[in-house]
Amino acid sequence: MLPQLPEQADPRRLCEQGKRFEGRVALNSLDRLAPLLTSTEGEAAFQLVFDRDEHKRSRIRGHVTADLQLRCQRCMQPMRLPVDADFTLSPVEGLREAEALPEEYDPLLLEERLLHPMDLVEDELILAIPPAPRHVAAECAVDLSEYRDSSEAAEPAQRENPFAALKQLKRDS
Numbered sequence: 001m002l003p004q005l006p007e008q009a010d011p012r013r014l015c016e017q018g019k020r021f022e023g024r025v026a027l028n029s030l031d032r033l034a035p036l037l038t039s040t041e042g043e044a045a046f047q048l049v050f051d052r053d054e055h056k057r058s059r060i061r062g063h064v065t066a067d068l069q070l071r072c073q074r075c076m077q078p079m080r081l082p083v084d085a086d087f088t089l090s091p092v093e094g095l096r097e098a099e100a101l102p103e104e105y106d107p108l109l110l111e112e113r114l115l116h117p118m119d120l121v122e123d124e125l126i127l128a129i130p131p132a133p134r135h136v137a138a139e140c141a142v143d144l145s146e147y148r149d150s151s152e153a154a155e156p157a158q159r160e161n162p163f164a165a166l167k168q169l170k171r172d173s
């Protein structure tokens with residue numbers, strides 16, 4: 001059985017040791033992610049492999065899958081976002097080190113020696129959420145053709161249109 005993901009760890013040490021973790025985490029235990037979701041039921045599955053590449057560079061490869069429940073920013077109804085993400089990180093201590101990384105790596109900026117490895121999983125889930133999540137047109141409760149017509153018209157919409165009101169709200173704020 002694979003060891004449990006430690007609460008806190010020195011990522012470079014984990015890389016030195018060639019540690020590998022695999023597990024599941026309840027979405028409602030991820031405090032930064034949870035407020036972005038309409039439902040925190042369910043789990044994310046993750047794999048984290050800490051090792052070193054052929055240049056002895058510390059490397060963290062991860063894979064995260066989850067089904068996130070979000071709010072569609074067009075019709076305001078819940079929508080499902082399947083996440084299936086791979087990432088490759090290398091711990092760095094500053095911008096210079098980050099810039100020196102080969103393209104296939106994303107920098108993992110270390111502010112302290114220790115980090116919460118579960119943060120890597122949570123970060124990836126947060127990154128997977130688009131700034132304005134929306135259903136694909138066919139699944140959205142808003143009729144897209146109508147929406148486009150009214151929003152492109154120079155005159156204000158004639159009918160009561162909740163989305164016209166919403167747009168106005170956004171413009172005002």
Ligand SMILES: [Zn+2]
Nearest residue numbers: 072075135140
């Ligand atoms: Zn929608």
